[in-house]
Amino acid sequence: MYQGLLHTHSLLRWFLLIVLVLAVVSAFRGMFGKKGYSARDNKLRKYTVILTHVQLVIGLILYFVSPLIKGALADMKTTMASKSMRFFTVEHTVMMITAVVLITMGSAMAKRQTEDVLKHKKIAIWFTIALIIIFMAIPWPFRADIGRALFPGA
Ligand code: HEM
Numbered sequence: 001m002y003q004g005l006l007h008t009h010s011l012l013r014w015f016l017l018i019v020l021v022l023a024v025v026s027a028f029r030g031m032f033g034k035k036g037y038s039a040r041d042n043k044l045r046k047y048t049v050i051l052t053h054v055q056l057v058i059g060l061i062l063y064f065v066s067p068l069i070k071g072a073l074a075d076m077k078t079t080m081a082s083k084s085m086r087f088f089t090v091e092h093t094v095m096m097i098t099a100v101v102l103i104t105m106g107s108a109m110a111k112r113q114t115e116d117v118l119k120h121k122k123i124a125i126w127f128t129i130a131l132i133i134i135f136m137a138i139p140w141p142f143r144a145d146i147g148r149a150l151f152p153g154a
Contacts, residue, residue, distance in 0.1 A: 002065050007152035009058045013138060016051045020103075020134070023048045024127050030120035037116035045123060049107045052130075056100045063093065087139065087146040095137035099130040106130070 023044040030041060063069055072079040072089040079085040106126025110119045139148040 002062075002067070005058055005062050005065065009055065009062055010148070010152040012051065012055050012058065016048075016055055017131075017134070019044060019047045019051055020127060020131050023123060024131055027120045027124035027127065031117060031124050034117055035120070037119040041120070041123075045107050045110060048127065049103060052100050052103050056097070059093070059096060084145045092137050092139070095133050099133040099137070102126050102130040102133070 023041075026041050026044055029035065030037065066088075068085070069089055072085045079089050103126065106122055109126070110122040113119045113122060139146045141147040141150055
């Protein structure tokens with residue numbers, strides 16, 4: 001179960017990043033071009049929220065089943081002194097949960113707006129901040145000590 005979840009979590013990152021980037025680009029175009037808020041924009045907003053929440057749930061389950069996290073939580077002093085263990089136990093988790101909250105808030109605020117440009121603006125601002133945080137919290141292969149593969153099983 002653990003390996004399956006980890007692979008799904010790793011793969012899902014790409015779907016999430018693609019849909020999030022599309023949502024952000026569309027929101028900025030809509031905001032600066034004063035375009036209407038289309039059904040496509042609404043779908044992008046919804047899919048971003050759904051994928052982020054699915055990723056959150058998988059991440060939370062991983063947190064409780066991962067041997068890495070179990071070992072790390074058993075000895076927090078050593079964990080906090082180790083860059084790689086601290087990253088997954090604290091930094092990755094806190095930053096990703098923050099990004100999920102920002103996307104959820106941005107989506108809810110966009111939904112409440114009555115003017116199309118304001119809908120675009122809310123998504124542009126909140127989703128962009130979340131995208132930056134997610135990008136920083138992903139264990140990209142080039143990152144020393146914490147780097148993981150770009151694709152599951154690679
Ligand atoms: C929402 C966006 C998120 C993205 C894009 C993301 C992405 C990733 C990636 C790419 C990995 C490495 C997978 C691998 O080794 O192949 C990973 C590992 C992990 N993630 Fe996330 N994650 C997210 C959210 C979360 C959240 C919210 C939690 C916890 C509440 C979480 C918990 C974990 C844990 C515990 C691991 C390491 C598990 C292990 O190696 O045993 N993730 N994540």
